[in-house]
Amino acid sequence: MNRLRLWLLAVGGAGLAALLVAACLDLPGFGGRHHPYGDRAVQASLARHTANTISSVNFDQRAYDTLGEMSILFAAVLGCVVLLRQARDEHRAPPEPAEVARPVRRYALLVLPVALVTGLYVVAHGQLSPGGGFQGGVVAATALHLLYLGADYGALERVRPLGVYETSDAVAVCAYLVLGLASVLAGTAFLANTLLPYGTFNTLSSGGAVPLLNAAVGMEVASAVVVLLAHFLDQAVEIEEEHGS
Amino acid sequence: MNGWILAATVALGGGGAAALWGVTTGPPARRVIAQNLTTSAFCPALLLLAQGYGRPAYVDLALLLALLGPVGTLVFARLLSDDLSAQDASAWGLTWTAAVLGAAAVVALCVAVGPGRAMVKLLVIGVLLIGGNVIASRALAGGFRGVRGG
Amino acid sequence: MADALIVVVLLLVAASATAAVAQRDPARQALVLSFLGTLLAALFTVLQAPDVGLSQLAVGSALTPLLIMLCVRKIRRRGRSKEDAR
Amino acid sequence: MTRRTAPRAVLLATGELLAWWAALALLWLVLITSVDTLERIVGASCAALGAILARLGRRAVTWR
Amino acid sequence: MSTVMHVLPYLVAAYVFLTGCYGLATSRNLVHAVGCLAVCQCATYVLLLAVGYRDGATAPVFSDIAPGSRPVVDPVVQALTLTDIVVGATVTALLLALVLQIAKRHGTVDPDELRELRG
Numbered sequence: 001m002n003r004l005r006l007w008l009l010a011v012g013g014a015g016l017a018a019l020l021v022a023a024c025l026d027l028p029g030f031g032g033r034h035h036p037y038g039d040r041a042v043q044a045s046l047a048r049h050t051a052n053t054i055s056s057v058n059f060d061q062r063a064y065d066t067l068g069e070m071s072i073l074f075a076a077v078l079g080c081v082v083l084l085r086q087a088r089d090e091h092r093a094p095p096e097p098a099e100v101a102r103p104v105r106r107y108a109l110l111v112l113p114v115a116l117v118t119g120l121y122v123v124a125h126g127q128l129s130p131g132g133g134f135q136g137g138v139v140a141a142t143a144l145h146l147l148y149l150g151a152d153y154g155a156l157e158r159v160r161p162l163g164v165y166e167t168s169d170a171v172a173v174c175a176y177l178v179l180g181l182a183s184v185l186a187g188t189a190f191l192a193n194t195l196l197p198y199g200t201f202n203t204l205s206s207g208g209a210v211p212l213l214n215a216a217v218g219m220e221v222a223s224a225v226v227v228l229l230a231h232f233l234d235q236a237v238e239i240e241e242e243h244g245s
Numbered sequence: 246m247n248g249w250i251l252a253a254t255v256a257l258g259g260g261g262a263a264a265l266w267g268v269t270t271g272p273p274a275r276r277v278i279a280q281n282l283t284t285s286a287f288c289p290a291l292l293l294l295a296q297g298y299g300r301p302a303y304v305d306l307a308l309l310l311a312l313l314g315p316v317g318t319l320v321f322a323r324l325l326s327d328d329l330s331a332q333d334a335s336a337w338g339l340t341w342t343a344a345v346l347g348a349a350a351v352v353a354l355c356v357a358v359g360p361g362r363a364m365v366k367l368l369v370i371g372v373l374l375i376g377g378n379v380i381a382s383r384a385l386a387g388g389f390r391g392v393r394g395g
Numbered sequence: 396m397a398d399a400l401i402v403v404v405l406l407l408v409a410a411s412a413t414a415a416v417a418q419r420d421p422a423r424q425a426l427v428l429s430f431l432g433t434l435l436a437a438l439f440t441v442l443q444a445p446d447v448g449l450s451q452l453a454v455g456s457a458l459t460p461l462l463i464m465l466c467v468r469k470i471r472r473r474g475r476s477k478e479d480a481r
Numbered sequence: 482m483t484r485r486t487a488p489r490a491v492l493l494a495t496g497e498l499l500a501w502w503a504a505l506a507l508l509w510l511v512l513i514t515s516v517d518t519l520e521r522i523v524g525a526s527c528a529a530l531g532a533i534l535a536r537l538g539r540r541a542v543t544w545r
Numbered sequence: 546m547s548t549v550m551h552v553l554p555y556l557v558a559a560y561v562f563l564t565g566c567y568g569l570a571t572s573r574n575l576v577h578a579v580g581c582l583a584v585c586q587c588a589t590y591v592l593l594l595a596v597g598y599r600d601g602a603t604a605p606v607f608s609d610i611a612p613g614s615r616p617v618v619d620p621v622v623q624a625l626t627l628t629d630i631v632v633g634a635t636v637t638a639l640l641l642a643l644v645l646q647i648a649k650r651h652g653t654v655d656p657d658e659l660r661e662l663r664g
Contacts, residue, residue, distance in 0.1 A: 005570075006571070009567070009570045009571070013563060013566065013567060016563065016566075017559070017563055020559035020562070020563070021556065021559065023555075024552050024555035024556050024559055025552060027552070027555055027596070029551035029552075030550060030551050030552065030553065030554050030555070030595055030598060031550075031551075031598050031599055031600035032599065032600075033599060033600075033616075035597065035599060035618070035619040037619060037621045038597065038605070038617065038618065038619030038620055038621060038622075041605075041619075041620050041621050042605050042612075042617060042620065045605070045620070046607075046612050051606065051607045051608045052446070052606045052607075052608065053605035053606065053607075053617075053620040054446045054447075054605070054606070054620045054623045054624050054627065055446075056620075057620050057621055057623075057624040058624045058627065058628075062624065065628065066628070069628045069631060069632060072632055072635060073631065073632075073635050076635035076636065076638060076639045077635070077638075079639050079642065080638055080639055080642040083639075083642040083643065083645070083646050084642050084645065087649070098389070098392040099390070099392070100388060100389060100392065101383060101384065101387070101388035101389070101390075103380055103383050103388075104319070104380055104383060104384045104388040104389075105542060107315075107376065107377070107380040108319075108538075109535070109538055109539055109542060111312065111315075111316075111373075111377070112534060112535060112538045113501060113505055113531035113532065113534055113535035113538075114312070114373070114505070114508060114531075115312050115313075115316075116530065116531045116534055117505045117508055117509060117512075117527050117528060117530075117531040118308065118309070118312060118508075118512070120527040120530065120531075121509060121512045121513070121527070122305065122309070122449065124523050124527070125513070125608075128608045129302045129305060129514070129606065129608040129609070130302055130303070130305055130306070130445035130446045130448075130449055130604070130606055131305060131446065131449055132446060132449075132450075132627075134450055134453075134627065134631050135309075135446070135449040135450045135452075135453045138450075138453035138454055138458060138634075139309060139312070139313065139453050141458075142313060142316060142453070142457045142458060144534075145316075145457075145461070146316060146319075147538055147541060147542065149316065149319040149320060149323055150319070150542070151541075151542045152392075155538075155541040155542045155544075156541075158537075158541040158544065159534070159537050159538060159541045202515065202607070202608060203515065203517060203519070204517070204519045204520050204523060205519055221631075225458065228462075228638055229458075229461065229462075231642075232461075232462055232465045232466070232638075232641075232642075233465060235465070235469050235645060236465035236466070236468045236469045236472070240472075241473065250397060250400060253400065254399060254400045254403055257400070257403060257404055257407070257437055258403040258404075258407070261403075261404075261407045261434060261437075262407065264430060265407065265410060265411050265414060265430060265434075268414070268426050268427050268430045269414040269417075269418065269427060273422075273423070276423060276426050277426065279430075280426050280429055280430060283429075283430050283433050283434075284433065287433050287434075287436075287437055290437060291436075291437065291440055294437075294440055294441065298443075298603060299603075299610075300445075300603060300604065300609060300610070301514075301609045302445065302604075302606055302608050302609045303440060303445050303604075305445070305449065306436065306440055306445055306448050306449055306452065308512075309449055309452050309453065310433065310436065310452055310456070313452060313453065313456045313457045314433070314456060316456070316457045317429050317456040317457045317460055320457060320460050320461045320464060321425070321426060321429075321460065321464065324461075324464040324465070324467075324468055325422060325464070328422075362511060362514070365511045366511050366512065369508070369511055397601070398547075398550055401550075401554070402550070402553060405553060405554055405557045405591075406557075408557060408561065408587075408591065409557050409560055409561060412560075412561040412564050412565065412584050412587065412588075413564050415568075415580060415581075415584050416564050416565060416567065416568030416581050416584055417568075418577075419572075419573065419574065419577055420574075420577075421574055421576035421577050421580065424576075424577055424580045425580070428580055428583060428584075431584070431587065435587060435590065435591075438591070438594075439590070439594060439626075442594045442595070442597075442598050442618070443598065443602060443603050443604045443618045444594050444597075444604060444618070444623045444626065445604050445606065446604075446606070446623055446627055447590070447594065447623050447626045447627050447630065450627050450630045450631065451590070451630055454630055454631070454633075454634040458634060459583065459634060459637060462637065462638055462641050463576060463579070463580065463641065466576055466641045466644060466645055467576060469645055469648070470576070470644075470645070470648045470654055473648060473649065473652075514608065514609065
């Protein structure tokens, strides 16, 4: 049976490869000058005083798509929470304190706030310099787990009350929706960036609703990643099978 | 012909190929060291690219790599600590040469950038990079001896 | 000059993708995937996409390896407790 | 007057928080390019958040 | 040299995609299969960004350059790739959670052994 499967894979792969190469040869040359969507997106972003065009595309011109992406993230984390919960035949052993080398622990305690502030900087300046809600949120969440890497899981659990992060996850998603509905109440379209003043170019308050949506997504991604890693860490470090089973 | 981009090409090509070879072959201890050295090869390369392209905004990429690179190595050091404790996973020679090369790149960039906020940012990134890599190799060399792989 | 840089990084990406697939042990594959993530962040910078590079760095350097290694540890620990129980 | 609310402990705690806040606010000033009032406010609040987390982290690690 | 350059990024993306698919099909460990799927997704990032590139252009982020002073690459493609990366990470997490469940319920992560467990 294995030989047939490999043979089928070879034929299918060769066919796909041939089609892909034919398609690649037909694509417009790499580095070409013709980017119609790009030029229009840059004009629209500059019209709304958003310095970072990618954030403008993500949170202003295609904000509805980012709403969909955020709900994918929310649903995936929900799925993981349901899948990785503690089953009946499992018990939760308390995490034993681990002895970590002193310089490593000091490094973790030093970089923890620095990484958090850098993550918040990346979120806050999402509509100016490269960065945004997603990148900053993941950096902030990873910063929190330096406590686990630099010390032990008990230390992380003391700092990370899981209920708070689950509610902040939900609150952030609702904040994004409320920002969208606000423009509906004001008479324009859902998630349309016509409500707030666009401010002066290249300053923190520029871009109308883009920085607020950025902050909402940043908060949602940070708490979603913390909840996700919490359940993976519980499974890997704490939850054990009943040996009798 | 931009000297900065040439230096970045050498760093990315040479450092990248060496790190790839190190990560894919040899005992687990040597692989994690190669992963640690990836950060110390790519972070200066990103800084050189930022200078070569004339875009100070790209420095944030190197800042994030200087922060998260060592964290990635700590992940492997901690979760592979049973495999690492068996072998001696300390390559202090490599770590210090990479640190010196990184420092040289940062100093050259500081000279090119001139005094001001940008230079301070470069120095912060340099300190984070070298500190992170030294601590990560310290963790590899036996930082998690008391940890049963988790 | 920028073309040479693009070619070098693209070939490295192809090589490390092959290495990531050829590595059958998940723990060692996580190491190669972490390297591939950092390399992709460099490629995105070369292709003038810093936002995407930041996102790949944030996700690829610490989050994905941590998830894979925790999964490997849980499966390895379950295997060990299965042998003790038998 | 438990150990935690003794004036000396409160002084130490605020000292540590202030030190972390100052360092992180300085880091924020280094990271940003243009400085104006809104940047300072956001920077100060992020630095405060970082200082609180730094203190919580230290206590969580040293707490036995 | 430039004719090769015109098509090289697309060919690299296609090659990485095929390599990922090969790894996915012949994997004997589900965690390894999730890694190969991540490699497949990396191919889509390379393809998307290669489509949006323009020679001698820079990123459309105007925090440190004046708008219109330099040619810029396509931002729409970059926004798509950014969404791709985030969704890729969450799909990887969900698949790993499923693999943990399979390991717990069936005691194995080898797809071939799983097939024999039925019935």
